[in-house]
Amino acid sequence: MKLVTYQQDGQRRPGVLTSRGGSDVIVDLLAADASLPGSVRGILEGGAAALAQAAAVAQAATTVIDAASVTLAAPIPNPGKILCIGLNYADHAAESGQPLPDYPIVFSKYSNTVIGSGEAIILPKVTDMVDYEAELGFVIGVRGRHISEADALDYVAGYLPVNDVSARDYQERVSQWTMGKSFDTFAPMGPALVTADEIPDPHNLAIRLWIGDEVLQDSNTSQLIFSVPKLVADISEVMTLEPGDIVSTGTPPGVGAARSPQRFLRAGETCNIEIEGLGVLSNPIVAESSAD
Numbered sequence: 001m002k003l004v005t006y007q008q009d010g011q012r013r014p015g016v017l018t019s020r021g022g023s024d025v026i027v028d029l030l031a032a033d034a035s036l037p038g039s040v041r042g043i044l045e046g047g048a049a050a051l052a053q054a055a056a057v058a059q060a061a062t063t064v065i066d067a068a069s070v071t072l073a074a075p076i077p078n079p080g081k082i083l084c085i086g087l088n089y090a091d092h093a094a095e096s097g098q099p100l101p102d103y104p105i106v107f108s109k110y111s112n113t114v115i116g117s118g119e120a121i122i123l124p125k126v127t128d129m130v131d132y133e134a135e136l137g138f139v140i141g142v143r144g145r146h147i148s149e150a151d152a153l154d155y156v157a158g159y160l161p162v163n164d165v166s167a168r169d170y171q172e173r174v175s176q177w178t179m180g181k182s183f184d185t186f187a188p189m190g191p192a193l194v195t196a197d198e199i200p201d202p203h204n205l206a207i208r209l210w211i212g213d214e215v216l217q218d219s220n221t222s223q224l225i226f227s228v229p230k231l232v233a234d235i236s237e238v239m240t241l242e243p244g245d246i247v248s249t250g251t252p253p254g255v256g257a258a259r260s261p262q263r264f265l266r267a268g269e270t271c272n273i274e275i276e277g278l279g280v281l282s283n284p285i286v287a288e289s290s291a292d
Contacts, residue, residue: 001051001054001055001194001195001198002016002192002198002279003015003016003017003075003192003194004017004026004040004075004190004192005040005072005073005074005075005077006026006070007070007071007072008065008070008071012039012077013030014029014037014038014039014040014042014043014054015027015028016055016058017191017192018058018064023066024066024068025064025066026064026067027064027065028063028065029043029054029058031063032058032060032061032063036050036054039076040244041076044139044140044157045243045244047141047142051141051195071118071119072116072191073115073116073190074116074188074189075160075189075193076139076193077111077114077116078114079114079245079246080242080245081241081242081245081246082108082109082110082113082114082187082248083106083108083235083245083247084107084108084109084135084250085231085248085249085250086101086107086177086250087100088104088225088249089219089223089224089225089251089253090223090225091252092250092258094253095253095254095255101225104230104234107176107178109182109186109187109248110182112182112184113165113182113184113186114187115188115189116188116189116191117188117280117281117282117283118191118283118284119283120185120283120286121163121165121185121186121188121271121283121284122183122184122185122286122288123265123266124288125287125288127170128264129257129262130166130168130265131167131168131256131265132163132165132211132216132255132271133163133165133166133255134161134163134208134217134251134252134275135161135162135163135207135250135251136159136162136202136205136221136248136249136275137159137160137162137246137249138156138202138247138249139156139157139158139159139160139244139245139246140157140232140241140242140244140245140247141155141156141157142154142243143240143241143242143243144236144240145236145239145240147233147241148233149227149230149232149233150229152228152229152230152232152233153228155232155241156228156232157243158193158194158196158198158199159196159199159202159275160193160194160278161189161190161278161279161280162188162246162248162273163273163281164187164251165183165187166180166181166186167180167183167186168180168256168264187248188271188281189246190279191279192278194278194279198277199277202228203221203227203228204220205275205278206219206274206275206276207220207252207276208273208274208275209254209271209272209273209274210272211265211270211271212270216254216255216256216263217252217253217254217255219253219254221249223252224249224250226250231247231249235247267286268286269285270285271283
């Protein structure tokens with residue numbers, strides 16, 4: 001099941017993205033069953049029963065909306081936590097000149113960074129070193145603390161593409177990466193949250209990023225240093241994970257800062273990320289207005 005949050009008439013509503021007659025359509029879950037929670041995050045908080053109810057409603061629905069007629073927000077526009085992993089591909093660590101980490105490098109983003117597929121990444125006026133990072137994200141579906149690796153996947157609701165956009169000059173000013181990672185619009189994600197039952201092995205997914213005809217990242221999640229279960233276990237040693245929390249698992253090689261010459265995002269481009277089975281996250285790039 002592909003859970004989405006879509007925007008129509010100024011409202012955000014939960015839906016299921018599916019195909020009918022060869023076209024992408026959205027089932028409005030609340031229109032089909034008003035007893036469902038009013039958000040994707042609420043559905044996750046409702047546990048297995050709410051997910052099963054949403055799946056049944058989507059399958060039975062006869063009224064659908066043309067996906068092209070609405071705007072998609074991020075599947076979870078207001079995550080409680082956005083936790084990102086640095087240097088989690090061996091070849092990316094090598095291109096960055098960094099040793100392989102012995103323990104996951106975890107940093108945070110915040111809800112101001114979250115946008116959906118089709119929404120614009122805004123290049124801040126104060127930097128011209130805005131970089132792209134294609135990443136596999138996973139979303140927590142069950143509240144937990146001190147979760148074992150063996151049980152970890154039971155706590156994962158599903159997966160989605162994430163772009164960990166980064167202002168490299170701000171990131172490198174100090175040892176903590178928060179400022180370089182937390183400009184508005186710097187965490188595009190989506191188009192959908194694909195539930196875990198559709199992704200039997202998150203560690204064997206092709207991942208690719210391109211701009212125009214330039215393929216800039218092309219790898220596979222089999223190259224992850226720390227697996228999804230390992231990340232769940234290590235993070236939950238420290239903090240309680242809640243439904244709707246998002247963990248972005250790190251980026252493969254090919255980032256702009258490591259290229260020669262360096263290659264950063266430019267206004268007028270569109271950045272595309274595709275992860276096998278999860279769809280395409282596509283975001284236009286625009287310059288911040290001088291009036292802002």
